Amino acid sequence: xxxxxxxxxxxxxxxxxxxxxxxxxxxxxxxxxxxxxxxxxxxxxxxxxxxxxxxxxxxxxxxxxxxxxxxxxxxxxxxxxxxxxxxxxxxxxxxxxxxxxxxxxxxxxxxxxxxxxxxxxxxxxxxxxxxxxxxxxxxxxxxxxxxxxxxxxxxxxxxxxxxxxxxxxxxxxxxxxxxxxxxxxxxxxxxxxxxxxxxxxxxxxxxxxxxxxxxxxxxxxxxxxxxxxxxxxxxxxxxxxxxxxxxxxxxxxxxxxxxxxxxxxxxxxxxxxxxxxxxxxxxxx
Amino acid sequence: xxxxxxxxxxxxxxxxxxxxxxxxxxxxxxxxxxxxxxxxxxxxxxxxxxxxxxxxxxxxxxxxxxxxxxxxxxxxxxxxxxxxxxxxxxxxxxxxxxxxxxxxxxxxxxxxxxxxxxxxxxxxxxxxxxxxxxxxxxxxxxxxxxxxxxxxxxxxxxxxxxxxxxxxxxxxxxxxxxxxxxxxxxxxxxxxxxxxxxxxxxxxxxxxxxxxxxxxxxxxxxxxxxxxxxxxxxxxxxxxxxxxxxxxxxxxxxxxxxxxxxxxxxxxxxxxxxxxxxxxxxxxxxxxxxxxxxxxxxxxxxxxxxxxxxxxxxxxxxxxxxxxxxxxxxxxxxxxxxxxxxxxxxxxxxxxxxxxxxxxxxxxxxxxxxxxxxxxxxxxxxxxxxxxxxxxxxxxxxxxxxxxxxxxxxxxxxxxxxxxxxxxxxxxxxxxxxxxxxxxxxxxxxxxxxxxxxxxxxxxxxxxxxxxxxxxxxxxxxxxxxxxx
Numbered sequence: 096x097x098x099x100x101x102x103x104x105x106x107x108x109x110x111x112x113x114x115x116x117x118x119x120x121x122x123x124x125x126x127x128x129x130x131x132x133x134x135x136x137x138x139x140x141x142x143x144x145x146x147x148x149x150x151x152x153x154x155x156x157x158x159x160x161x162x163x164x165x166x167x168x169x170x171x172x173x174x175x176x177x178x179x180x181x182x183x184x185x186x187x188x189x190x191x192x193x194x195x196x197x198x199x200x201x202x203x204x205x206x207x208x209x210x211x212x213x214x215x216x217x218x219x220x221x222x223x224x225x226x227x228x229x230x231x232x233x234x235x236x237x238x239x240x241x242x243x244x245x246x247x248x249x250x251x252x253x254x255x256x257x258x259x260x261x262x263x264x265x266x267x268x269x270x271x272x273x274x275x276x277x278x279x280x281x282x283x284x285x286x287x288x289x290x291x292x293x294x295x296x297x298x299x300x301x302x303x304x305x306x307x308x309x310x311x312x313x314x315x316x317x318x319x320x321x322x323x324x325x326x327x328x329x330x331x332x333x334x335x336x337x338x339x340x341x342x343x344x345x346x347x348x349x350x351x352x353x354x355x356x357x358x359x360x361x362x363x364x365x366x367x368x369x370x371x372x373x374x375x376x377x378x379x380x
Numbered sequence: 381x382x383x384x385x386x387x388x389x390x391x392x393x394x395x396x397x398x399x400x401x402x403x404x405x406x407x408x409x410x411x412x413x414x415x416x417x418x419x420x421x422x423x424x425x426x427x428x429x430x431x432x433x434x435x436x437x438x439x440x441x442x443x444x445x446x447x448x449x450x451x452x453x454x455x456x457x458x459x460x461x462x463x464x465x466x467x468x469x470x471x472x473x474x475x476x477x478x479x480x481x482x483x484x485x486x487x488x489x490x491x492x493x494x495x496x497x498x499x500x501x502x503x504x505x506x507x508x509x510x511x512x513x514x515x516x517x518x519x520x521x522x523x524x525x526x527x528x529x530x531x532x533x534x535x536x537x538x539x540x541x542x543x544x545x546x547x548x549x550x551x552x553x554x555x556x557x558x559x560x561x562x563x564x565x566x567x568x569x570x571x572x573x574x575x576x577x578x579x580x581x582x583x584x585x586x587x588x589x590x591x592x593x594x595x596x597x598x599x600x601x602x603x604x605x606x607x608x609x610x611x612x613x614x615x616x617x618x619x620x621x622x623x624x625x626x627x628x629x630x631x632x633x634x635x636x637x638x639x640x641x642x643x644x645x646x647x648x649x650x651x652x653x654x655x656x657x658x659x660x661x662x663x664x665x666x667x668x669x670x671x672x673x674x675x676x677x678x679x680x681x682x683x684x685x686x687x688x689x690x691x692x693x694x695x696x697x698x699x700x701x702x703x704x705x706x707x708x709x710x711x712x713x714x715x716x717x718x719x720x721x722x723x724x725x726x727x728x729x730x731x732x733x734x735x736x737x738x739x740x741x742x743x744x745x746x747x748x749x750x751x752x753x754x755x756x757x758x759x760x761x762x763x764x765x766x767x768x769x770x771x772x773x774x775x776x777x778x779x780x781x782x783x784x785x786x787x788x789x790x791x792x793x794x795x796x797x798x799x800x801x802x803x804x805x806x807x808x809x810x811x812x813x814x815x816x817x818x819x820x821x822x823x824x825x826x827x828x829x830x831x832x833x834x835x836x837x838x839x840x841x842x843x844x845x846x847x848x849x850x851x852x853x854x855x856x857x858x859x860x861x862x863x864x865x
Contacts, residue, residue, distance in 0.1 A: 234750065259750060262750050
């Protein structure tokens with residue numbers, strides 16, 4: 096007899112997305128949230144928090160390559176990097192591929208995410224023992240508040256702005272990130288989706304708040320099959336580098352990194368947004 | 381506590397009522413919400429189903445004999461009072477009851493000037509004459525403190541015919557006077573002690589907090605359950621000591637109280653009292669810890685000063701309520717009003733109030749550490765983006781000893797005329813004027829308008845404080861007494 100166990104997530108009140116589950120590997124409730132890891136035939140293992148998809152083994156490369164390589168191809172000298180959230184390890188896996196990176200501080204509020212990922216998601220949580228990686232179990236907003244002029248790049252890999260992630264979509268957070276960055280620093284962030292209403296409002300608010308804190312605030316996109324609508328945005332904010340004008344293509348090519356999703360043409364193209372998204376970004380909430 | 385504090389008689393009576401499925405041919409006319417679908421959608425069916433009228437199984441607030449009576453006894457037991465009243469007109473109604481029950485027209489009442497406007501309104505209603513005692517003032521922080529015990533003794537000696545003394549316990553800013561000493565002296569002269577505990581519900585439920593009035597022997601205390609106690613807005617509790625005749629106080633309450641007391645408010649008092657009695661100590665330990673944490677983090681930012689027990693001086697600051705998170709903002713060159721506005725307009729954070737030099741962020745059991753981080757993060761950002769050089773309080777902005785020419789009631793009913801603010805100096809005010817919040821009058825009806833008062837009003841206006849109370853919405857004109865009737 097075959098097992099009929101399905102993971103179902105509501106992408107909107109009226110739209111559901113389901114994956115057939117082959118095994119429920121982990122379930123835990125931390126101080127902050129409920130964490131689950133499942134196995135599936137189609138997407139491999141996947142991590143959910145409070146019933147929302149964080150990553151699957153099959154499509155996580157798109158998200159992690161997009162959020163890491165885009166700023167890394169622009170900043171000329173990214174040595175000291177702060178990662179907020181990202182307890183699954185995917186962001187640091189991509190970052191540790193760069194020899195130029197000297198230090199990575201990862202600030203995750205929930206230790207259980209890291210522990211569960213290390214145990215059940217070795218595909219992403221494979222570089223926690225890299226010498227350059229320091230893990231801090233702390234609130235991201237609290238961490239950046241104490242930092243001044245320290246980082247070349249901040250990557251904000253947050254959950255949605257409901258629950259423990261909500262402080263990472265606020266003006267006080269973006270302002271404190273600005274302060275924590277050096278004079279030529281870059282901040283990239285998970286920027287929600289423009290498609291369904293709930294994430295659309297969060298996306299607009301995030302953009303408004305980032306624009307208030309950074310002189311350059313651009314938005315780029317990727318196709319992520321297991322996120323609501325499959326269409327997801329990222330934010331690129333910086334003190335002086337433009338993500339297209341200041342890209343150093345030959346330098347990045349010389350690194351010889353093999354990527355499954357990211358390439359330099361896609362980098363340029365990812366900043367070309369559909370009209371409806373442009374319109375949403377130009378609107379005030 | 382001697383009674384079974386797990387009981388919730390009003391809540392239970394409402395639950396029983398729901399199961400009986402009684403057909404309502406009585407008010408309210410929305411008939412459990414069915415007659416007003418928009419309202420029911422908005423507030424929820426559960427809420428509308430218990431918005432009901434007094435009836436036999438639910439007792440009657442004006443003359444309680446069953447479940448409301450038991451709920452009041454449970455409150456008295458939980459707070460250590462001789463008796464208690466459930467109040468549905470806000471703590472304003474509790475304060476007014478205390479004053480009307482202790483002073484007849486023409487009687488004297490001793491009180492600090494930094495009282496809430498509801499206190500002076502009670503003087504208008506009842507015709508009592510105020511004898512003001514200076515609250516002390518901290519010039520550096522721009523902060524009104526408690527009353528000096530020697531000042532009170534002198535005032536009592538000079539007005540031994542006074543009927544009552546009124547004390548804030550604590551003030552809006554968490555500052556307590558030496559209430560025990562005040563009670564001892566007042567009682568030795570047969571003067572009643574009335575405590576405004578609008579900001580003091582929690583004092584009854586945690587050992588590390590300043591003393592609660594009734595436990596220290598006060599005669600009456602007005603307690604805002606809806607602030608730190610967690611009940612619905614507008615619900616309140618009036619506590620009585622042993623010496624006060626309960627039936628007379630009930631008569632006073634019934635002079636002005638609605639005969640349709642809301643069961644939403646009453647049940648919220650019942651449920652909140654149970655929670656406080658059973659879990660209060662844990663709840664307020666958490667609140668104290670959260671506030672202490674936030675205070676430390678804010679002081680680490682630099683420039684801000686989140687003060688606490690170090691202000692205690694055994695006199696004008698006899699004790700400090702450490703659940704109050706008050707931050708002095710003058711060190712970063714911004715007024716409390718400015719920081720208050722930045723918090724709301726730029727950071728989506730609503731704080732309780734900002735005054736000339738301070739902001740108050742209200743911390744309760746409903747807060748999460750995450751939210752505290754936002755509060756601290758926003759303060760750090762406001763400093764980074766808007767910091768200026770330190771502000772020093774203008775000399776006239778401190779406490780001003782009011783000169784009472786007419787009783788508030790006489791002033792209220794006198795003929796008045798409207799004059800330009802600048803032309804009002806030397807005249808007797810016919811109305812209130814205050815910054816809201818905190819709602820403490822700069823001038824009250826019957827008081828002489830001095831040059832310093834006009835300067836203070838202009839200064840408050842110039843820094844964007846929200847001034848209310850006058851008939852003229854722009855506060856360019858003020859009503860003065862033309863003719864005493």
